[in-house]
Amino acid sequence: LKPLKLITLTTDFGHSSSYVGQMKGAALVVDSGLHIIDLCHEVPPQQIAAGAYLLEAGYAAFPRGTIHVAVVDPGVGTGRRAVAARAGNYFFLAPDNGLLTRVLRREALEEAHVIEAPAYRRSPVSPTFEGRDVFAPAAAGLASGLALRELGPPVGELKELPDTRARLESTGRLEVQVLFVDGFGNVTLDVTERELARLLGSGPLRLETPHEVIDEFHRTYQEGSSGAPFLLVNSAGYLEVAIYGGRAADALRLSPGIRLTLTTPA
Amino acid sequence: LKPLKLITLTTDFGHSSSYVGQMKGAALVVDSGLHIIDLCHEVPPQQIAAGAYLLEAGYAAFPRGTIHVAVVDPGVGTGRRAVAARAGNYFFLAPDNGLLTRVLRREALEEAHVIEAPAYRRSPVSPTFEGRDVFAPAAAGLASGLALRELGPPVGELKELPDTRARLESTGRLEVQVLFVDGFGNVTLDVTERELARLLGSGPLRLETPHEVIDEFHRTYQEGSSGAPFLLVNSAGYLEVAIYGGRAADALRLSPGIRLTLTTPA
Amino acid sequence: LKPLKLITLTTDFGHSSSYVGQMKGAALVVDSGLHIIDLCHEVPPQQIAAGAYLLEAGYAAFPRGTIHVAVVDPGVGTGRRAVAARAGNYFFLAPDNGLLTRVLRREALEEAHVIEAPAYRRSPVSPTFEGRDVFAPAAAGLASGLALRELGPPVGELKELPDTRARLESTGRLEVQVLFVDGFGNVTLDVTERELARLLGSGPLRLETPHEVIDEFHRTYQEGSSGAPFLLVNSAGYLEVAIYGGRAADALRLSPGIRLTLTTPA
Numbered sequence: 116l117k118p119l120k121l122i123t124l125t126t127d128f129g130h131s132s133s134y135v136g137q138m139k140g141a142a143l144v145v146d147s148g149l150h151i152i153d154l155c156h157e158v159p160p161q162q163i164a165a166g167a168y169l170l171e172a173g174y175a176a177f178p179r180g181t182i183h184v185a186v187v188d189p190g191v192g193t194g195r196r197a198v199a200a201r202a203g204n205y206f207f208l209a210p211d212n213g214l215l216t217r218v219l220r221r222e223a224l225e226e227a228h229v230i231e232a233p234a235y236r237r238s239p240v241s242p243t244f245e246g247r248d249v250f251a252p253a254a255a256g257l258a259s260g261l262a263l264r265e266l267g268p269p270v271g272e273l274k275e276l277p278d279t280r281a282r283l284e285s286t287g288r289l290e291v292q293v294l295f296v297d298g299f300g301n302v303t304l305d306v307t308e309r310e311l312a313r314l315l316g317s318g319p320l321r322l323e324t325p326h327e328v329i330d331e332f333h334r335t336y337q338e339g340s341s342g343a344p345f346l347l348v349n350s351a352g353y354l355e356v357a358i359y360g361g362r363a364a365d366a367l368r369l370s371p372g373i374r375l376t377l378t379t380p381a
Numbered sequence: 382l383k384p385l386k387l388i389t390l391t392t393d394f395g396h397s398s399s400y401v402g403q404m405k406g407a408a409l410v411v412d413s414g415l416h417i418i419d420l421c422h423e424v425p426p427q428q429i430a431a432g433a434y435l436l437e438a439g440y441a442a443f444p445r446g447t448i449h450v451a452v453v454d455p456g457v458g459t460g461r462r463a464v465a466a467r468a469g470n471y472f473f474l475a476p477d478n479g480l481l482t483r484v485l486r487r488e489a490l491e492e493a494h495v496i497e498a499p500a501y502r503r504s505p506v507s508p509t510f511e512g513r514d515v516f517a518p519a520a521a522g523l524a525s526g527l528a529l530r531e532l533g534p535p536v537g538e539l540k541e542l543p544d545t546r547a548r549l550e551s552t553g554r555l556e557v558q559v560l561f562v563d564g565f566g567n568v569t570l571d572v573t574e575r576e577l578a579r580l581l582g583s584g585p586l587r588l589e590t591p592h593e594v595i596d597e598f599h600r601t602y603q604e605g606s607s608g609a610p611f612l613l614v615n616s617a618g619y620l621e622v623a624i625y626g627g628r629a630a631d632a633l634r635l636s637p638g639i640r641l642t643l644t645t646p647a
Numbered sequence: 648l649k650p651l652k653l654i655t656l657t658t659d660f661g662h663s664s665s666y667v668g669q670m671k672g673a674a675l676v677v678d679s680g681l682h683i684i685d686l687c688h689e690v691p692p693q694q695i696a697a698g699a700y701l702l703e704a705g706y707a708a709f710p711r712g713t714i715h716v717a718v719v720d721p722g723v724g725t726g727r728r729a730v731a732a733r734a735g736n737y738f739f740l741a742p743d744n745g746l747l748t749r750v751l752r753r754e755a756l757e758e759a760h761v762i763e764a765p766a767y768r769r770s771p772v773s774p775t776f777e778g779r780d781v782f783a784p785a786a787a788g789l790a791s792g793l794a795l796r797e798l799g800p801p802v803g804e805l806k807e808l809p810d811t812r813a814r815l816e817s818t819g820r821l822e823v824q825v826l827f828v829d830g831f832g833n834v835t836l837d838v839t840e841r842e843l844a845r846l847l848g849s850g851p852l853r854l855e856t857p858h859e860v861i862d863e864f865h866r867t868y869q870e871g872s873s874g875a876p877f878l879l880v881n882s883a884g885y886l887e888v889a890i891y892g893g894r895a896a897d898a899l900r901l902s903p904g905i906r907l908t909l910t911t912p913a
Binding site for chain 3: 134135
Binding site: 119121123125130150152153154155156157169170172173176177178181298299334335336337338347348349350359360 | 402
C-alpha cells in the first residue's frame, strides 16, 4: 500500500483556536505539496468514543492510501504511546487510547509502530500539543515516502475502548446505547443494520426511550414528514432516530451513553 | 466553458459530523488532484432559501469554470431530481428543490441535466447521503472532463423558490423580508441596491421594524460608530441592517422571514 | 525571502456566512494553484487583541515564505491603511489596526507597504469587504511573484495595540490579564514562560482569581486529573489555567480582559 499525499484530520480542537491550522502548518513544513482535508474537528472535548465513531463513519469515503490522523488525546504529553498503523487500504495515526477501536473492527490491522523517531518531530515537543509536534510531521513523513517502521518500534496490540455495541439480553430484548448526535439532532445508536439483522432478525422494530416509544421505520427522512420520530439506517450503516424538520436528540432528550431497548414486537 | 478542477461546497451539514469530509473524500476518489473549497456549511438546517442566498452571495467570487456544489436537501433519497447545470461562467450541482433560484436570477441557465449515470455514483447510494454518493462524484467527474450531458437526460425548467423579494405596495410603501443573519448579527434584507433604486428611487430611506425606526444610512460600518442601528449596502449588493460593535439581529429581534416596511420619507 | 504559494487566513468572519469562501475565491481568481489554509475564523467579532494572539500562536508553525492574511477589521472601508509586511520568515497582510502587534514583538519588521495598487484589487472594492476585494487578491499577487513594493508606498511604523502584558508592581506582585479562552475552556494569560522567569524568577506560583487561588502547576493536562484548577505552559509558550476534563473559563468565570494577580509565595 502506497501512501497518498492526502491527509485527513479528526480532532476535538474545535474552530475557536488556531490549533487545527497549526497542525496543517507543521505538516506542510515537511512537505508543502500535501493535501490536507478536515474530517471533523468538533469531536466533543476528550470524548474518545465519539472520535472513534466519527473516524469509522468517515475514513472509507477516501481514496486508497489516504493517511488519517486522529487526535482526541486527554493523555497528551504523558507516557501513552503515539502510534502509526496500516489497516485495510489506509494509514492511521493516533494516540494509543482506543481512538482506532471502531476502525479496527472493520479493517484488519496489518502493521503498527510507535511514533518516536526524532527526525519526524518538531523540536522541542510541546507536552500539550503533540498533534502539531508529533502526529502532523509523522503523517507528512509517511506521505513523503517514509516507511511505517522508520517511525519507531512495532506495536503488538493497540488499546481498545470498552465495547458498547448492542447486546442481546436473555429476555430477547436488545440493549442499545446512544452513540452520537449529529448537527441535525439525529441520534445514532450503537448498532449497525447488519448486527441488527443478526441479533433480532428482520421484521418491525420498536425502540423504547424514556419518553416515547418509536415504531416507525423509514428509508428516507422525507418519508417521516408526518412529524413523528422514526428509525432509519444512516449513511454509515448505523440505526438512527430522527424527526423530519426537527431535532430528535432534543425532542426525545437523548445523548451519548443513554441506554435504550429495542424489540421486535411481532 | 471548461470546468476547472476547483469545486466549492455549500451545505447545511454543520461541522459537528464528518459529512463534509466524506463528500470531499468521495470526490477525491474520482480525482485526487481536485481543489475543494468550503463556501458555507452552516446553512440553517434544511433552509433552502438561506442556502440559495449564501450561494448567490458567494459563487461569483470564484474563477470562471468553478464547479459549485450545493446540498440543502430535505428530500434526499426520494424522487426529487439531482441536477447539474451550466449558467454564466460556472457549473452548479444541487437537488432540484429551488436551491439555485437566486443564482439563476443572475446567470442565464445554459444547460441542465439530471444526475443519474451509474458510473458517477458511489454504489450503493445511501438514501440519506446523496451529497457523498451522488453530488460529489458527479462534480469530480465534471472536473475531470466529463460533459454535462453524460450525467443524464436534459432538464427543462428547474424548480423555483417562492419569490420573497421586496414588493411595492399601492401605497408606495415597500414590503421587504429579512433574508439572512450573518455571524456578526448583521441582517440582510431581501432587496438589492439596484432594486431599491428602481422601486423607491434615490433619496433617504426609513425602515420600520417592530421595535424601532431606522433612518441612518452609511457606506461603512465605522460610520455608524455612534451606536444606533443603520442601513448599508452589504458586500453582495443587498440592503443590510447593522449596529457597529453590536448584533443588530439580536438588538432588533429580526430573523429570516420577518416582514418590514421601507419608505422614502421625503 | 521568496513567498510560497501558501496563504493562511485568520478572521472574525465565523462559519455561518460565505465570507471566508469568497476570500478564497478572490485569491484563486488571481492564481488557481494557490494553497489556502484556515488558521482561525472564530476570532471573537472585532476583537483585534484576540486576533493578534491567535496569529502569534499560529504563524510560526508554517513553512518559511508562507503568506499570512489576517482580517479583523472594524474600520473596513474607511481611511485606515491596508498593509503588507515582511517580518522574519513570513509575509503578513492585515489592516493597520494593531493586528500584527504580537507577531512583530517576535519577528523584526523588514519591510511594509500600503496595499493600494489597483491591479491587485477587485473592482469595485466593496466598502464592507476588503478581505475579499483587497487582501485576498494582494496576497495572491505576492504568492505569484509580485514584490511587496509593487503593492504601494512604504509604511514606516505600524499601529500597535495597547500593551496588556503582565506588569510587575512595586509590591512584587505580577498583574496579569486574561488574554484568550480556547475551545476546551482553557484560559490563556498574557504572560509567557520566559517573561515569567524574568519577572518572578523560578519557584512556585500562586494565581489569585476572584473565586479561587490556584497554586498547582503541571507540565501536562493529565497530571491535573485530580480535578482542581492548575497552571501550565501552553503550546504557544503562554501561561494557562486549565481544569482536566472541565472548562476552567466557565468554572472560574474568567474571560478576556479580567485582571489577576500572580505571586511566588516562597
